[in-house]
Amino acid sequence: MKESKEELIGYLRKMMEIRLFEEKVMELLARNVIKGASHLYAGEEAVAVGACSAIKPDDYITSTHRGHGHCLAKGGKLPEMMAELCGKATGYCKGRGGSMHIADVTAGNLGATGIVCSNVPVAVGAALSVKMRKTSQVVLCFFGDGASNNGVFHESLNMAAVWKLPVVFVCENNLYGMSVAASRCSAVQDMADKAKAYDIPSMICDGMDVLAVRETIKKAVERARKGDGPTLVECKTYRYFGHSRSDPRAYRTKEEEKEWRNKCPIKQFSKKLVDNKIFTEQEIAQIEKQAEEDVESAEKFAVESPYPNVKELRDDIYAPSPTELVNGGAIR
């Protein structure tokens, strides 16, 4: 492995944080501490961590309804994330967005969306701006296999290709869009094939292997930075929980779930680190314990944080305009 020991341990630790965060969210949803909807990322950790490890802090990502993992991997902090999910004033979006709209714009996470695929053209726009501003940034755009059946996906890929934009489309193919198997709603097996129509190169990688994801995304990022345009990377992965909290998962079998649990990205990677004598099992257990504590304290922070003040309900809808432009601010 060519990464340094610190780097490797960083990936493991991030994946563990995501997993433990999601398990905690599951618990808090059950206890109704978190209200609303949450789409858990457990099982897919290697994609967010592998992909985000291949870009720099000032690069951008756009995220999905399943966005906790992307947020953490892009440098998000556990307490602010948990507070957001709980609808608290201390959350990243002051409690207005919740799970589905988590954004950490200062860290380059341009935000998650509740409208499937609506982040894809936004990523293209961010990449266009990078090109026009002549910086060397790239944009990673996460979306699901289901999203790639949406019209705006095709419009966006075409535009990114025509303009040779520095964007990497990262398809997280977890085999299902809610209850519908990809094979039942997509005419092609590999979502990567959809790039052909737009003359965009594509790659497929094992989304349960953090280093494989990292390697693949790195190549795509290099192309983007060189000015060679977009790439579509499809990561084959699996979500361990249901689509959202009330999903009985009647559309898939226990055997299938077990098979993918055996490919757990965290277990696999831990084993690799131990087998290569980079880390001992004790050291790994120590890291997990630390991550657990961090998630616990994030929970504490979130639970103890105040709800937003209702007086602020109308704040931030419009940016302040010079009075000469909007009749003394009459817009309100």
Add this chain to the structure above:
Amino acid sequence: MREILYKDALVEAMREEMERDEKVFVMGEDVAIYGGAYGATKGLYEQFGEDRVRDTAISESAIVGAAIGAAITGMRPIAEIMYIDFITQAMDQLVNQAAKMRYMFGGKTTVPMVLRTEGGAGRCIAAHHSQSLEAWIMHVPGLYLVMPSTPYDAKGLLKASIRDDNPVVFIEHKMLYGMKGEVPEADYIIPLGVADIKKKGSDVTIVAYSRQLHVAMEAATELEKDNISAEVIDPRTLKPLDIDTILTSVKKTSKLVIVSEGYKTGNVASEIAMLVMEHGFDLLDAPVKRVCAVDVPVPMSPVLEDAAIPNKQNVINAVKEICQ
């Protein structure tokens, strides 16, 4: 009479119409095995099979467009858009195709389809899953707009919508699916464009629809204690709108409050208020009041979400302002 859930009333309506007419079919995201995001298609897949209960890709524009294509060629599709917020992605098909075709083609086409969707706030799921966008739909000529508030109305109105030859946008409320109410076993239809007087009264007319009907009813009960007798009218269909029933009521009460969960600016309530002005200005003894959602994207946090949409107290306050 037996009581069933709002969502089961919807399933019954579709089942009966599918049994009655083999041209009726259902399509949408997760409507088959899953039974619909809010359980409003449960059991249909098992009974009718995948030909008539079709899971689709996440392709809102294609779902609506395909429903239109099927409708103009002899089928009677019911397309489900999981949340009304997602019709944003299908607006072209809905507004430019479904609504206009018949008119543009000289009346030679009919578009007998139902677009079932849900809307409204109350589950802390934030600005992409909580909106009440009915004012958008109401604005467009060529579309009918139905918003039932009870299981009884849901079943009767959905059956009418399926049998109607026009494109009908049928908006359910996410907080009503689990609500129980009396629904007859016998086949019945509630015609579109007929309002229902949910409570008789003499001092003020309150017009409310969908979930806000129940908020208005609670407010009306409370107002009785202060000797204010409110008549509560549920238009049930916003287009065609039964303005006559509203005017008849205002003739009696001389006062009008309209309650809606949509954003205040450009609200359905604005239209109803204006129609009453146009047709019954002389009947009014006080300014018309609107109780609507605050003009903010619906926030996730429970305290903010509650503050954004109308509640019982808002309705009571509005009534008292013009009754005292």
